[in-house]
Amino acid sequence: MASGCLGTPWGPEPRSAGTALPPVPLTGALRSLGGFEIDTARLGAGGLSGIHLDDSLLATMIDDRARWAQARILLRDGRAAALEPIASGPLGDGAGQALPPGHAGDAEALAHLPDGTWLVGFERWHRIRAYRRLDGPGAYVAPPPGLDRAPFNAALESLTVLADGRLFAIAEGLAPEGAPELRRAWFGGPGGWVALAWRPAPGMVPVDAAGLPDGGALVLERAFSWLGGFTGRLARVPAGAIVAARPGAVLEGAEILRLDGTVVPAENYEGVAVARHDGRLVVALVADDNHSLFQRSLMLLFEMADQPVA
Incomplete structure (x- = not known):
């Protein structure tokens, strides 16, 4: 579909915060389950920049104006049917007071620890906060070393928990010294970060990551030009590459989805999540959607083969 549109919407359900969109034909590792054009007012957050998905298909999202929202994804006959809003609110500072949008509130990355703690990565003021509850106070967490050197608006966009319990973080715009084509990445966690690097596709930057149950990971990348607009891709990193990675290693992934408007619509994708459901x-x-009338807030859903497709 050269227009980059998912097709004719089914129409909104009464309790849904999104208009369901039908699946598109795909070959390879992913099968389309459709998606939603999100009503951000009903959801309670817009400018979505990070997502976590649990095994019940509860989606937890953050936006770049320091808000969070939760909604339940409902499937019907294996297709996206409704996005039922549950709760939303502002992200708080250390005292639980709402963070202001802008310099202090540009939330860009979300991870969920096994003990239930939420980690939120921010840029502009580069830092990580830990929330026992998203509607509570957020304590500072030691960020990866060198993150303070990241560009003003291109810091910690990717943050996820791997199957082995380590965090995997990638900076959008921070390149290792002498390697402008790479992006700084880290494994580990506070007090034990190990530096390595990520190799994005030419012209693209990493904007989110999601750990896979087999120990691998997905990395979402994006590009933008004034002439071509937004494009992107989803890359899969095999578990073996992550296990074998040592300090200073360069990780890269195999593309499993192209987000350029030929089949899947081109938009400013910034969040990826994975869950095992049924x-x-x-x-x-x-x-x-950058809070713009000229962009769409979309959620796309896929089923992925457990094993990589050659």
Whole structure:
């Protein structure tokens, strides 16, 4: 579909915060389950920049104006049917007071620890906060070393928990010294970060990551030009590459989805999440509409094969 449109919407359900969109034909590792054009007012957050998905298909999202929202994804006959809003609110500072949008509130990355803690990565003021509850106070967490050197608006966009319990973080715009084509990445966690690098596709930058149950990961990348608009891709990193990675290693992934408007619509995708639901792997992507009337806030859903497709 050269127009980059998912097709004719089914129409909104009464309790849905999104208009359901039908699946598109795909070959390879992913099968489309459709998606939603999100009503950000009903959801309670816009400019979506990070997402987590649990095995019940509860989606937790953050936006770049320091808000969070939760909604339940409902499937019907294996297709996206409704996005039921549950709760939303502002992200708080250390005292639980609402963070202001802008310099202090540009939330860009979201991870969920096994103990239930939420980690939120911010840029502009580069830092990580930990929330026992998203509607509570956020304590500072030691960020990866060198993150303070990241460009003003291109810091920690990717943050996820791997199957082995380590965090995997990638900076959008921070390149290792002498390697402008790479982006600085880290494994580990506070007090034990190990530096390595990520190799994005030419012209693209990493904007989110999601750990896979087999120990691998997905990395979402994006590009923008004034002439071509937004394009992107989803890359899969095999578990073996992550296990074998040592300090200073360069990780890269194999492309499993192109986001350029030929089949899947081109938008400003900034969030990816993975969950195992009813025996299958479900992948969710969310797009940041930049609070613009000329962009769409989308959530796309896919089923992914457990094993990489050659």
